[in-house]
Amino acid sequence: MTVMEQRGAYRPTPPPAWQPRTDPAPLLPDAEPYRVLGTEAAGQADPDLLRTLYARLVSGRRYNAQATALTKQGRLAVYPSSTGQEACEVAAALALEERDWLFPSYRDTLAVVARGVDPVEALTLLRGDWHTGYDPYEHRVAPLSTPLATQLPHAVGLAHAARLKGDDVVALAMVGDGGTSEGDFHEALNFAAVWQAPVVFLVQNNGFAISVPLAKQTAAPSLAHKAVGYGMPGRLVDGNDAAAVHEVLSDAVRHARAGGGPTLVEAVTYRVEAHTNADDATRYRGDAEVETWRRHDPIDLLQRELTERGLLDEDGVRAAREDAETMAADLRARMNQDPRLDPMDLFAHVYAEPTPQLREQRDLLRAELAAEAESGAAEGGHR
Amino acid sequence: MTTVAAKPATMAQALTRALRDAMAADPGVHVLGEDVGALGGVFRVTDGLAAEFGEDRCTDTPLAEAGILGTAVGMAMYGLRPVVEMQFDAFAYPAFEQVVSHVTKMRNRTRGKMPLPLTIRVPYGGGIGGVEHHSDSSEAYYMATPGLHVVTPATVADAYGLLRASIASDDPVVFLEPKRLYWSKDAWNPQEPAPVEPIGRAVVRRPGRSATLITYGPSLVVCMEAAEAARAEGWDLEVVDLRSLVPFDDETVCASVRRTGRAVVVHESGSFGGPGGEIAARVTERCFHHLEAPVLRVAGFDIPYPPPMLERHHLPGVDRILDAVGRLQWEAES
Numbered sequence: 001m002t003v004m005e006q007r008g009a010y011r012p013t014p015p016p017a018w019q020p021r022t023d024p025a026p027l028l029p030d031a032e033p034y035r036v037l038g039t040e041a042a043g044q045a046d047p048d049l050l051r052t053l054y055a056r057l058v059s060g061r062r063y064n065a066q067a068t069a070l071t072k073q074g075r076l077a078v079y080p081s082s083t084g085q086e087a088c089e090v091a092a093a094l095a096l097e098e099r100d101w102l103f104p105s106y107r108d109t110l111a112v113v114a115r116g117v118d119p120v121e122a123l124t125l126l127r128g129d130w131h132t133g134y135d136p137y138e139h140r141v142a143p144l145s146t147p148l149a150t151q152l153p154h155a156v157g158l159a160h161a162a163r164l165k166g167d168d169v170v171a172l173a174m175v176g177d178g179g180t181s182e183g184d185f186h187e188a189l190n191f192a193a194v195w196q197a198p199v200v201f202l203v204q205n206n207g208f209a210i211s212v213p214l215a216k217q218t219a220a221p222s223l224a225h226k227a228v229g230y231g232m233p234g235r236l237v238d239g240n241d242a243a244a245v246h247e248v249l250s251d252a253v254r255h256a257r258a259g260g261g262p263t264l265v266e267a268v269t270y271r272v273e274a275h276t277n278a279d280d281a282t283r284y285r286g287d288a289e290v291e292t293w294r295r296h297d298p299i300d301l302l303q304r305e306l307t308e309r310g311l312l313d314e315d316g317v318r319a320a321r322e323d324a325e326t327m328a329a330d331l332r333a334r335m336n337q338d339p340r341l342d343p344m345d346l347f348a349h350v351y352a353e354p355t356p357q358l359r360e361q362r363d364l365l366r367a368e369l370a371a372e373a374e375s376g377a378a379e380g381g382h383r
Numbered sequence: 384m385t386t387v388a389a390k391p392a393t394m395a396q397a398l399t400r401a402l403r404d405a406m407a408a409d410p411g412v413h414v415l416g417e418d419v420g421a422l423g424g425v426f427r428v429t430d431g432l433a434a435e436f437g438e439d440r441c442t443d444t445p446l447a448e449a450g451i452l453g454t455a456v457g458m459a460m461y462g463l464r465p466v467v468e469m470q471f472d473a474f475a476y477p478a479f480e481q482v483v484s485h486v487t488k489m490r491n492r493t494r495g496k497m498p499l500p501l502t503i504r505v506p507y508g509g510g511i512g513g514v515e516h517h518s519d520s521s522e523a524y525y526m527a528t529p530g531l532h533v534v535t536p537a538t539v540a541d542a543y544g545l546l547r548a549s550i551a552s553d554d555p556v557v558f559l560e561p562k563r564l565y566w567s568k569d570a571w572n573p574q575e576p577a578p579v580e581p582i583g584r585a586v587v588r589r590p591g592r593s594a595t596l597i598t599y600g601p602s603l604v605v606c607m608e609a610a611e612a613a614r615a616e617g618w619d620l621e622v623v624d625l626r627s628l629v630p631f632d633d634e635t636v637c638a639s640v641r642r643t644g645r646a647v648v649v650h651e652s653g654s655f656g657g658p659g660g661e662i663a664a665r666v667t668e669r670c671f672h673h674l675e676a677p678v679l680r681v682a683g684f685d686i687p688y689p690p691p692m693l694e695r696h697h698l699p700g701v702d703r704i705l706d707a708v709g710r711l712q713w714e715a716e717s
Contacts, residue, residue: 130494131488131491131492131493132492132493132494132496135493135496136460136493136496136497137496137497142460143489143492143493143497147480147484147485150449150453150480150481150484150485151485152453153449153450153452153453153454153456153457153481154453154454154456154457154460154485155457156450156453156454156457157453157454157455157456157457157458157459157460157461157465158457158458158460158461159457160454160457160458161457161458161460161461161462161463162461164413164439164463165461165462171457183449183477184449184450184453184480184481186447187445187447187449187450187453188450188453188454190445190447190450191444191445191447191450191454194445345494348494348495349490349491349493349494349495350490350491350529350530351490351530351532351554352490352498352552352553352554355583355629355630355631356583356630356631356632356633356634357630357631357633
């Protein structure tokens with residue numbers, strides 16, 4: 001008998017009282033990504049929300065372009081652009097209340113900015129003057145996480161702690177398609193489901209983990225299907241449809257806040273640019289594919305809807321673009337100023353109190369800096 | 384106030400008491416880990432905590448070390464003081480990415496805005512007849528990671544005092560519990576359970592003049608035994624218990640070595656790249672002109688932890704320590 005023929009024998013015989021804990025059927029995602037724009041559901045969407053989303057998408061697109069330009073000027077070490085994915089970024093942030101928390105991954109600068117973080121502070125990690133430029137508590141945004149999926153259990157723990165304290169806070173944790181293969185993804189989802197923690201996991205499936213396509217990443221029917229195995233609902237949404245992303249995430253946030261537990265949302269989108277400015281995307285994908293996705297652009301989709309419904313005219317489009325230009329000009333101007341660095345900061349935040357060993361090393365650096373300053377002064381102030 | 388006589392207590396009992404007192408003193412202290420609830424931990428260190436404080440304060444988690452530590456990070460972000468149990472040294476490795484990428488760096492990444500006051504309890508070391516993956520000494524990994532305090536008690540009183548200090552610390556602490564000392568007993572007064580020691584101070588357990596044994600955790604008992612045995616040979620050994628590997632107490636260690644002029648570092652973990660190399664280098668740098676002999680290391684062999692029936696050959700014992708002391712080549716004591 002082959003292993004495959006034996007398969008049925010592996011199934012444990014349930015004791016008489018055995019019941020499946022959760023009926024899997026309601027947890028399953030729809031077969032097709034949920035869409036609002038261009039469908040009848042669009043009529044239900046709040047016009048003010050759609051206009052806000054539009055303005056943020058246009059601004060986000062400009063931010064991506066500006067940040068990419070800054071890498072070419074040497075002002076940023078690297079920038080992972082979210083061009084084409086702006087709808088996920090913006091709608092995710094806007095689905096949260098002020099008291100909620102965002103746990104972003106490294107590509108999620110736009111979501112961070114949409115939470116109210118200063119655009120320059122959101123870029124310090126990528127500029128290289130410090131790791132996290134913003135105070136996580138000010139806008140309830142965790143540091144941008146570079147290791148994949150490791151921030152997901154943090155979101156679970158924070159949401160769990162908030163609930164233990166009686167606060168109706170929801171944590172939104174963002175991860176990419178590649179991140180779903182990591183062990184921390186599994187552990188976070190499992191903890192969240194077992195604890196019924198008020199967490200929403202948003203997978204931005206943009207097609208590639210650097211160069212590896214989704215087909216080589218997973219054999220699952222969809223990434224949203226992974227939810228079922230943990231006992232939480234999985235939702236599949238068109239990640240380029242800002243209205244749909246906002247609706248699905250808002251539902252999931254409401255569900256979590258009401259004590260319903262976590263949800264896994266897969267937003268199907270596409271990374272139009274390369275992984276970062278350092279990547280050559282032509283090595284692993286063709287122009288035709290990129291073009292197909294460019295025709296399904298999140299800004300175009302929303303602009304068409306707004307225009308058709310008479311909610312946006314040429315003046316409105318121009319106003320959104322002008323606001324985006326103002327933002328970009330301000331970002332450019334401020335990023336072109338050299339950041340002020342204090343080398344002594346190297347020792348300031350390792351421990352609450354530096355260890356004796358760090359105090360010695362701090363004294364060494366201080367002496368080196370003093371000697372540098374002195375020799376600089378001796379050479380007429382030039383370094 | 385009536386005085387309660389000191390009674391023998393085990394290190395495990397002192398640790399339980401420390402957890403209980405910390406939880407009673409601060410509602411933000413939460414214990415989480417695999418089996419910490421109804422079972423009270425496989426070593427019973429969390430015994431009774433779930434019953435006393437409820438399952439929200441002492442939580443049985445799914446079996447997933449990265450998840451245990453990762454969620455504890457999020458809890459600490461929200462103002463709680465989690466104490467996680469890693470059950471066995473080698474079981475903690477799946478959580479190592481959380482340790483090095485997040486736990487140790489969160490304060491630094493956020494310029495001090497987001498400190499993580501959490502304690503990672505790791506039962507470590509051998510000598511209990513455990514099978515593979517149950518006896519590792521993993522302290523060198525933690526020592527090499529800036530942003531952590533690394534603490535290990537060797538006495539019942541220190542188990543209490545140092546665990547309280549670790550939980551009270553605003554920085555993450557890896558609290559290494561020497562497994563084979565869990566059931567060792569000291570006279571201990573549960574009414575006044577020892578002062579809470581600040582982290583980072585070594586202590587001279589036994590004064591002596593001939594040489595200094597520098598040790599910590601499970602090896603302290605062996606060193607004390609070796610020091611007693613050495614008396615027969617006319618050697619008067621001083622024994623320093625480090626208690627804290629990070630921060631390191633250069634002052635106490637070097638004061639001792641300057642007095643004795645000779646030093647042997649003793650620990651279970653491997654020699655190459657192990658804590659002893661760092662300690663020997665520090666002592667040499669600071670006490671070179673006081674040294675009568677090179678600083679020696681008596682450590683576990685540089686092998687994967689051996690099967691239990693062979694572990695006695697691997698662990699530093701009294702004879703191996705006395706041989707090293709002999710190699711210090713001193714002139715006969717007058």
